[in-house]
Amino acid sequence: MASPYTVAYMFPDAKSVGSVSAFRTKPMAKTDVDLIVTYCGVCHTDVHFIDNDWGMSRYPLVPGHEIVGHVTRVGTEVKELKVGDQVAMGCVAQSCYKCECCQKGRDNLCADRRFTYFHDTTDETGTHRHMGGFSSFMRTDYRKLYKVPRGLEQNHVGPLMCAGVTVFEPIRNLLGDSLDGKGKTIGVLGIGGLGHLALQFVSKTGATAVAFSRGKKKEEFTKFLGASYLVDTTNADAMQAAYGTLDQLIVCTSGGTFECDKFLPLVKPFGNMHLCGIPDAPITFTAQLLVFSRISISGNPTGGSTDTKLMLEFAAKHGIEPIIEEFPHSKAHEAIQKIRDGTIRFRAVLKNDLVDVEETLTALNNGYVKL
Amino acid sequence: MASPYTVAYMFPDAKSVGSVSAFRTKPMAKTDVDLIVTYCGVCHTDVHFIDNDWGMSRYPLVPGHEIVGHVTRVGTEVKELKVGDQVAMGCVAQSCYKCECCQKGRDNLCADRRFTYFHDTTDETGTHRHMGGFSSFMRTDYRKLYKVPRGLEQNHVGPLMCAGVTVFEPIRNLLGDSLDGKGKTIGVLGIGGLGHLALQFVSKTGATAVAFSRGKKKEEFTKFLGASYLVDTTNADAMQAAYGTLDQLIVCTSGGTFECDKFLPLVKPFGNMHLCGIPDAPITFTAQLLVFSRISISGNPTGGSTDTKLMLEFAAKHGIEPIIEEFPHSKAHEAIQKIRDGTIRFRAVLKNDLVDVEETLTALNNGYVKL
Secondary structure (H helix, E strand, O other), X not given: OOOOEEEEEEXXXXXXXXXXEEEEOOXXXXXXXXXXXXXXXXXXXXXXXXXXXXXXXXXXXOOOOEEEEEEEEEOOOOOOOOOOOEEEEOOEEEOOOOOHHHHOOOHHHOOOOEEOOOOEEEEOOEEEEOOOOOEOEEEEEHHHEEEOOOOOOHHHHHHHHHHHHHHHHHHXXXXXXXXXXXXXXXXXXXXXXXXXXXXXXXXXXXXXXXXXXXOXXXXXXXXXXXXXXEEEOOOHHHHHHOOOOEEEEEEOOOOOOOOHHHHHHHEEEEEEEEEOOOOOOOEEEOHHHHHOOOOEEEEOOOOOHHHHHHHHHHHHHHOOOXXXXXXXXXXXXXXXXXXXXXXXXXXXXXXXXXXXXXHHHHHHHOOOOOO | OOOOEEEEEEEOOOOOOOEEEEEEOOOOOOOEEEEEEEEEEEOHHHHHHHOOOOOOOXXXXXXXXXXXXXXXXXXXXXXXXXXXXXXXXXXXXXXXXXXXXXXXXXXXXXXXXXXXXXXXXXXXXXXXXXXXXXXXXXXXXXXHEEEOOXXXXXXXXXXXXXXXXXXXXXXXXXXXXXXXXXXXXXXXXXXXXXHHHHHHHHHHOOOEEEEEEOOOOOHHHHHHXXXXXXXXXXXXXXXXXXXXXXXXXXXXXOXXXXXXXXXXXXXXXXXXXXXXXXXXXXXXXXXXXXXXXXXXXXXXXXXXXXXXXXXXXXXXXXXXXXXXXXXXXXXXXXXXXXXXXXXXXXXXEEEOOOOOHHHHHHHHHOOOOOO
């Protein structure tokens, strides 16, 4: 028997207008789980893929890698999850589970990693294109699903699964598992979708959180998020006063050209400038600025399973919340347009209106398993 | 009473021809030590300073920061050294001794560090320009002198004090104080003055040392230095086969343009590309290569006191030796010309012929203290 169809918001071709359509669901594997998507965040990366900016997209495309939902069915080998569990999914849909990266919970760096919506995944049912969370339902391997801890709002979980773990990863890498930031000073450059989460995470570790932004207009807001103070990056004196003060600078700006030399001097010896966003243009820096101060420049592609679990627990414990704007799945184009315009404050989240979510959840509660 | 003069090979002005001349020695401070220079290495950085390439030079200039000699006199507060001790000196002549960097033995990164021949140092006798090791004698603070362990040839010590510690520093930073490289793979790009030492250090840690060089002509030589194999960087297939294999790539090339994107893919996730040499042009890289593989780019300006001590011990224990060409101090210009031409194999070392070193050392042995 052929698999049923799943309703989703799909893009037929690069830069096309999306619309509600349907794709044939992959066959159920022993390690698969079905979930009904309740919310799915929209990340700037989704827009890059919709537009095929990085030449890696495949169409028809169902984007979305900031996913939260409820388990509606589990494969025969799935012991860790049960029907009704609230689960989240991020960027990685499959990895080899054997390499050093996978063993260390850094499956986002596995050489055989498969991303949520532009790679194929393979199991005993064959090889199938994986589809993202702009969908009403998903069928995916349980090993890339994370139980959502109590205390997190459902519509907040999605943005944590990509934006959240992306900025959490360098902080944990700097501070270690204790996440004790006392005595450290960590800067956050760019107060948008990533930066407004980074400031919250940093300040909750006990580190001094410093916001770096053009002008002073976000000063009150960044203090609300936990910043000790804001440095106006257009003020040369303020910038110079901040030279050599940072253990880490988390760069949360994206697109355009990143003026690396302007920001390197902020970092202390043995400190780290860490890229969470990706500029459009290649990055150029003066080697002397790096070498003479013993600075490192690094970057990370979201986080792996260890960071994701720790991040969800940390966010739940400390009440870290993305600031979001909600749109129905069927109006994903409105969210995308605000992301393109740079007017989203600060993360877009889709709410599944493609199927009757309430009915499904009620049925789940009553012991009726859909699909 | 005015201080005596010291004979040295000096440069009167930028890009000038040097000659043997003399400068007035600074007054003796309580923490000063006098030493007779036996040998002094010539580093490419010396040539940059002779030419004022970096706009930081001051003339008349006495270069030289790879110094070894014997103590001929100690200041009233010096307990750690005595007349006759063989001592070495590197790039740093003074630091604050109080900051976090100094406390951690990273005095090369102290914000108030003073380099051996282009900064002033300050003590109770006032502020004086510090002069380098192209000199016959030196008067300098004992806290930046290192006892030379048994087992090192005198004429080998100089190059270890800059080139040696520069490449040792990232290795220790990667492996920790144990310097146990077992299971790690470390690449060395550029087999010259820095690279031929880096390969020796890497292989003696037990790590797999991989040489990266243009063509195969250095293959036998790099194996002699400890490399497990050589990758020809002009061979695209060989390079691709090496992608993702390195825990660290130590970049020992200098000058020109560094093709960062060509070498970033060699590094494993959470691995490190480390710059020991400085290219002339700013470095440009594609952010995705760094971010998607979770790589860091770093660099270091020589090493601090902790690394210097550990490096000297490690080199003595494992028989690590620079390959040198010797020139008399009075013919420093010949060494400089070979460095400019890129024909030096692999480090130039000056032997002090400006004064009668034998006579002084004999006098020292007989208990007669010069100066």
